[in-house]
Each structure stands twice: as structure tokens, then as C-alpha cells.
Amino acid sequence: MALITENNTQYYIGEELYVIDGAIITTTGPFVATFNTDLIYYTNDTTALNFPLNNFDMFLSVDGGITFTPYTLQANPNFALPIANVTGNSIVLTGPGALAVGNVFMVKLKDSAIWENYGGYAYISLEDVINNFMFAYVGYQKLISNVGRNEVIFHAKRGLQEFSYDTLKSIKSQELSLPPSGQIPLPPDYVNYVGLSYVDGLGVKHPIYPADNLTSSPYQRPLQDSTGIPMSDANMNMMEGTSITDARWRAANTRLITGNWWINFTYNTDFWFDGYPYLWLTQLGQRYGLNPQTTQMNGWFNLNEREGKIAFSSNLVDGRIIILDYISDGLAYDEDIRIPKLAEDAIYAWIIHAILGSRINQPEYVIARLKKERSAKLRNAKIRLSNIKLDEIVQVMRGKSKWIKH
DSSP states (O other), rough: OSSOOOOIIIIOOOOOEOOOOOOOOBBTTEOOOOOOSOOSSOOSSSTSSSSOOSSSSEEEESSSSSSSSOOTTTTOOGGGOOOOGTTTTTTTOOOOTOOTTTEEEEEEEEEHHHHHTGGGGGGEEHHHHHHHHHHHHTTTSSBBBBHHHHHHHHHHHHHHHHHHHTTOOOOEEEEEETTTEEEEEEETTTEEEEEEEEEEEEEEEEEEEETTTTOOOOOOOBBBBBBSBOOTTTSSBBOOOOOOHHHHHHHOOHHHHHHHHOOSSSOOOOEEEEEEEEEHHHTTTTTOOTTTTTTOSSSSEEEETTEEEEEOOOOGGGTTTEEEEEEOOOOOOOOOOEEEGGGHHHHHHHHHHHHTTTSSOHHHHHHOOOOHHHHHHHHHHHHHHHHHHHHHHHHHHHHOOOOOOO
16 A cells, blocks of 8 residues: 555645545544644644644634634533543544534644644654564564564664664754853753754854863862861761852853954944954954964853753853754653664664674674674665765865865
8 A cells, every 4th residue: 555645735734624425424523634744633622721732723614614713612511522532543522512414623733733644754662663673574484583573673763772872864953042040951861962053043054162271160069168178068068169160151251262352243344444343453462372272252161960950151151142063872762662764674684683682692704794784774774874966075175175265
């Protein structure tokens, strides 16, 4: 059967219509949604706290689909729909909320659910990977004669974790407003950062650099007595205070680090002379010998692992918009547990080698061959996912031949 089951209206708009004919679809349903996205439902009471957690809305038309009104408790008390009436992707209305023959019932996905569905054909779910593996590789006269499904799931998740670090496109990003504290907490599925930047008024990103050689966030700050000995509380546990290093870094004047003499840096022509900042001309020679690592205006960030936060230099604490790019392991949320089809063969090779490599009395040459195949398929997956295009390479090479005139 075909892999695409949605029509264009379902995919692009996120709508599915049901005409009440009294035969196939009765006045109470069931209304079975055939989206690629599973329905998530809690209540149709718009005043309830968990109403925004629904990933779809329901509507009713009594004029043959010309106009629609919300099918909510507020629109009609008889429309109350308990959570038990939505099982999986099937919706069954209650008796008081039954519709009339000729009415049209509509299920419409919310924008966030539609966005998650876009581009979904490029991925395969972990459940499908497990099912395909059990069918193709496990059984009589197959590569693996017998293995439990739980063991396959374990090795598949381990493979997905390893692939997510440097092979799969598991880079996530968050747009955050930097608060006056100059610190933002790490995301719940954070594993490692890729890069941080701030966005200017034109929407252009400017990289923020790590403060590795400038400062650090101590993991412990023991309180000390007058002789320098760490103090303990009544339970003989070390007493800790707040970090002086972190406080000084947040209050630091970054101009003393960067050597940026020009405080009110603007692009007003009054401040320029013959293409150079006027103030620089009056201080010629005073910037000689500056460290190129610190001579920049974009600022720094420091990872505070003790508090699970990222601290920024003081020149960024002015309401900047921060972009945090980071990687996860692909297992934090259900929607993350999917694998690009370009890497599907590589995950099968990973599972095979992991299962047979962990068993005793396996011929060494077989394990070596499986390891070689795993490496080769992983390399192919990296090449496929690198998404290198010939036109982009040509554009870069043309840029290499450009003359630098000024």
C-alpha cells in the first residue's frame, strides 16, 4: 500500500470533514481521523487549564459546510465531550451532543501540530524500525535466529543516541530574551551546545564566544573560617555560599577586557572621518598589542554546570534576543524518536552488530564483518545527511577567487 495516506487538505491545512449521512457516519460518529499526526485531547471546555494541550479543535456546520461554529462546551452545554470519548484517533459524541443528518463535523489540527507534520515523510518512526527489523533479520534461517523485542528496542535507542550526537540532524534551537540576571537555564533535553548568538535589529545573528580562558563557574564555593578551613554544618556537611567569581563576571565592565574605547558606538556620519571612526584616529597606537581573542564586541557566555545555567557578559544584559543552538539525544520526547530515512540502513546495521557482538561464542570474523558494515553504512549516512550541493560548492569556490581590495 502507498505510504502517503493524507490528502492535500489534511496535509497543508490540517482539516478533515465528516458529512453526517446517518448510515456510514451516524449522528454521534465515530469520526476517525486519518492524519499522520495522532490526536491529543483533554477537554473541549475552553476555560479549563488543560484545554490548550489539545492539538486539534472541533467545529460544526449546519448549512452543509458553508459556515462553521466551534464544537465546545461554551458554544452549547450539550456539546460537553469527556476525554473517554476520544480514544486514539476516534471521536464519539455523547447523546445530548449528537448531530443531525446533513450536518458537517470538522476536525482541524492546531498550527503547531500542522508544522510538526510538515516534512514528516523524510523520517521513519522508531516503532516502524523495530517492526521492520524483527521481520527482516530475526527468525528461522535469518541472521539472528532469536532475540527479544525489548533487546532490539534497547539497542535501537542506543544507536539513535549515538547517531544524534554527530550524524543525525538533532540540532535544536531556542529564541530567548536575556533577563536582567544575565542567565538563562539549560533546556530540559540539553546534551551539549552547538553555538550561541544574539540577534540585532535586522535579524542578523552575531556569534557569542565562550569565556573559556576568561572566567569559569566554580562547582563548589565552600564557606571558610578565618584560617581558610572549609566550615561544616551540624550534620558535618560542607557549608556553601554564593560564587564571588560569578558575581564579579556579571558586573564586569567588558570594555576593560575588549579595549573598546568608543562607548557610544553608532553609525552616524558625524563620528566617521575618511572611512574610519574619528575616535580611533585620536587614539592611534593605543590599541596596538590587543589580544585578538578578546578584542570583539559580541560578548561571551559561560556554562554554569552547578546551577544548570548559561551566564552572559554584562554588555549583553540589555534585553538582547539570544539564539541557543544545542543538540539532544533524540529520546527526550516522543516526537523526537524518529529517524531520517537516509540513515535507516545504518541503524539496522548498528542493531545487528550490537546484538551479535554482545553474545558469547560468536565467530570473531562474523563480528568483524558486521562492524565493518556498520562503519560503512554510518559513513554513507553521514554523507547523505551532509546535504552538500554542487551549486553551493561552486559558489564557495567562486568566492575564493575574489580580490580583497580594501
